[in-house]
Structures are given as structure tokens and as C-alpha cells.
Amino acid sequence: MSILTTIEQGILTLEFDRLDKKNAITAAMYQAMADALRAADADPAVRVIVIRGKPEVFTAGNDLEDFMQRPPTAGEGDQPAPVFQFLQQISQASKPLVAAVSGPAVGVGTTMLLHCDLVYVSETAKLSLPFVQLGLCPEAASSLLLPRLLGHQRAAEKLMLGEAFSAQEALQIGLATRVLPVAELNEFVHQQARKLAALPASSLRETKRLMKGGEKAAVQAKMAEEGEVFRRMLQAPEAKEAFKAFFEKRRPDFSQFS
Ligand code: COA
Numbered sequence: 400m401s402i403l404t405t406i407e408q409g410i411l412t413l414e415f416d417r418l419d420k421k422n423a424i425t426a427a428m429y430q431a432m433a434d435a436l437r438a439a440d441a442d443p444a445v446r447v448i449v450i451r452g453k454p455e456v457f458t459a460g461n462d463l464e465d466f467m468q469r470p471p472t473a474g475e476g477d478q479p480a481p482v483f484q485f486l487q488q489i490s491q492a493s494k495p496l497v498a499a500v501s502g503p504a505v506g507v508g509t510t511m512l513l514h515c516d517l518v519y520v521s522e523t524a525k526l527s528l529p530f531v532q533l534g535l536c537p538e539a540a541s542s543l544l545l546p547r548l549l550g551h552q553r554a555a556e557k558l559m560l561g562e563a564f565s566a567q568e569a570l571q572i573g574l575a576t577r578v579l580p581v582a583e584l585n586e587f588v589h590q591q592a593r594k595l596a597a598l599p600a601s602s603l604r605e606t607k608r609l610m611k612g613g614e615k616a617a618v619q620a621k622m623a624e625e626g627e628v629f630r631r632m633l634q635a636p637e638a639k640e641a642f643k644a645f646f647e648k649r650r651p652d653f654s655q656f657s
Contacts (some may be wrong), residue, residue: 400596402431408588409446409596413440416451421459422452426469426623427480428462429595436488445542446596446603448492449588450515451499452508457524463533463642466500470633473626474614482507483626486539489514490618495595499588500524501581503563510539512574516607520566521590526574529561533639533645534653536628543621544614548573 401417413432415422435571439445447520452458458524461482478484489496489511498512501521509526510545512518520526528545537545537558546554549572556562579587632638637656644651 400431401425401428402435404435404443408593409444410449410592411435411445411447412449412451414451416453418453418455418604420462421456421503421536422508423459423462423465424482425462425465426481427470429485431619433484433488434480436485436492440488445494446498446600447495447592449592450511451501451585451588452501452504453491454521454584456502457500457504458508459503460508460553464630464646466633467639467642473630479626484510486622487619490540490622491615493607494565494600495603495607497592497595499584500526500575501584503527504646506530507539510537510541511572513539513541513544515641517560517591518569518575518589519577519579519584520569521579522566523581524566524569524575524578525563526565526569527561527563528557531559532561532651534639534651535632535641536625536634538622538625538629539611540618540621540625542619578593579610597603 403414403416404413413435417423436448439448446490473479492586495517497517497519498515500512500520502523502525503514504524504526506528509528528537528541539557542558545558553572557564566575566578570578637653640653641651
């Protein structure tokens with residue numbers, strides 16, 4: 400399935416487990432995570448959720464081949480496509496979300512962190528938002544949340560140029576909670592999750608709701624707007640050229656598009 404799921408001592412851990420493809424996320428993986436998050440929200444046995452990758456890589460973001468073969472749609476039956484279900488679940492989770500990020504965290508690998516409560520990154524973490532480089536646009540309400548965090552001009556450098564930034568920079572801009580040596584990351588995150596699991600769950604839920612409640616409607620509205628543009632851009636020739644270039648291991652040529 401490529402997502403490892405465990406529930407132990409009140410902690411649900413979701414782990415990307417597709418190292419040969421740098422933990423790139425397929426529709427099936429989004430669905431597994433969305434389902435696990437939905438179930439966790441309703442399960443009193445789950446008090447905290449940890450999302451982690453491998454020491455080598457958090458995730459290379461959306462699986463570009465899967466995206467080309469099965470582009471996400473607004474609705475499949477009653478439900479939006481798995482990626483949008485995942486984004487909805489992560490942005491509306493009522494329980495604490497803790498991320499452990501080591502190595503590259505590309506695209507959604509970085510935008511999902513905007514919805515986590517505690518974000519621990521290793522010294523090797525490398526975050527990037529190359530949506531424009533792929534002929535796409537931001538998702539996960541990052542076009543709202545990142546400018547809010549950084550101011551427009553610094554957010555524009557991340558969202559327009561898509562240049563990768565370090566763990567230290569993530570800490571400095573307020574996207575990461577703390578930087579740790581890679582060998583200590585998972586154990587530290589586990590300890591923090593255990594502390595959260597021992598606290599009164601209702602108090603944590605209310606605290607999170609109070610902290611995030613004010614921006615909830617704006618986040619949902621921005622995600623819907625981004626989703627619409629993203630789906631359209633995924634079908635456009637710019638994205639097709641960018642995706643093709645990635646698999647042909649060459650630089651994309653956007654000069655033919657105005
Ligand atoms: N979708 C599908 N396959 C991917 C992928 C992705 N997002 N990212 C990596 N892979 C695959 C590669 O095609 C390669 O497959 P192969 O061994 O069959 O050729 C394998 O994973 C290893 O990737 P590679 O690029 O050789 O690893 P690297 O260590 O040199 O670089 C990354 C790692 C993450 C920096 C690089 O793979 C990358 O930039 N990936 C694309 C990220 C991206 O644009 N994501 C979409 C964001 S919306």
C-alpha cells in the first residue's frame with residue numbers, strides 16, 4: 400500500500416513507505432491517508448497523529464506519473480479525488496498533528512506542514528514548492544497560508560521560483576518547530592507525541608480549534624479555488640511538458656507557451 404499505519408498508545412503513525420520512488424504519493428496512498436485520518440478523528444483511541452517519511456526522504460510530493468494517468472477530479476461519486484480528500488482531512492483534523500520531516504519534502508510534502516501543529520525537521524530536510532516549475536499552481540491553501548506566514552514578497556520567492564530551502568530557514572520563518580539531528584528525529588517526535596497523548600484530549604482539541612478556528616472558512620474557500628485551477632492546469636500543455644521532461648531527465652522548455 401506504501402503507507403504504513405500503526406496505532407500504539409493513542410498515537411496513529413502514518414509513514415510513507417515507497418523509498419524506491421522517493422515516497423512519491425499516488426492516489427491510492429492519498430486515499431489510505433485520508434481514510435486513516437477520517438477514522439482517527441472519530442476514534443477515541445487515537446489522541447495524536449504522527450506523519451513521517453524515511454530518514455532519506457519525507458516525500459517527493461505527488462506521483463507525477465499517477466497524476467498524468469489518473470488526473471484528480473472534483474468528484475468521484477460523492478467524494479472528491481483522494482488528494483482533495485486528504486487535504487480536507489489534514490486541514491480539518493481536530494486532533495494534534497505532528498510531522499517528522501527528513502530529507503526532501505517536495506510540493507504537498509511541504510504544504511501539508513502548514514496544517515500540522517508540531518513540525519520537527521532534521522538537519523537534512525529540504526523543503527520546496529515547485530508548482531510553477533511544473534506548470535501548476537499552489538495547493539493545500541498554501542497560496543493563503545504561506546503569504547500570511549512570510550509576507551507576500553518572501554512567499555513569492557518560495558511559490559514562484561520554487562527554490563528549495565533548508566531546515567534552518569524553515570525554523571526561522573516559522574514553518575518548523577525545531578531542527579534535530581536526523582538520527583534523533585523519530586525518537587524525539589515519538590516522545591513529543593507521547594506527551595500529547597497523555598494530556599486531556601478535550602483540552603487539546605479545544606485549544607487547536609481556538610487557534611485555527613478564525614481561518615477555517617478562508618482555508619476551505621482557498622483550497623476549493625486552488626483545486627479548480629490546479630485541475631485545469633494539470634490538463635494544460637505546460638504541465639504535460641514539465642512532467643514529460645521530468646521522466647526524460649531533461650529541463651522543460653516553456654518557451655513555446657505564452
Ligand atoms: N513522481 C513520480 N516518480 C518520482 C517522483 C514523483 N514526484 N519523484 C521521484 N520519482 C522517481 C524517479 O522517477 C525515479 O524513478 P526511477 O528510479 O524509476 O527512474 C526515482 O523516483 C528516484 O528519483 P530521482 O529523481 O532519481 O532521485 P533523486 O534523489 O535524484 O532526487 C527528488 C529526489 C525528490 C529531489 C527528485 O526525485 C524530484 O525532484 N522529484 C520530483 C518532485 C516533484 O516535482 N514533485 C511534484 C510536486 S507537485
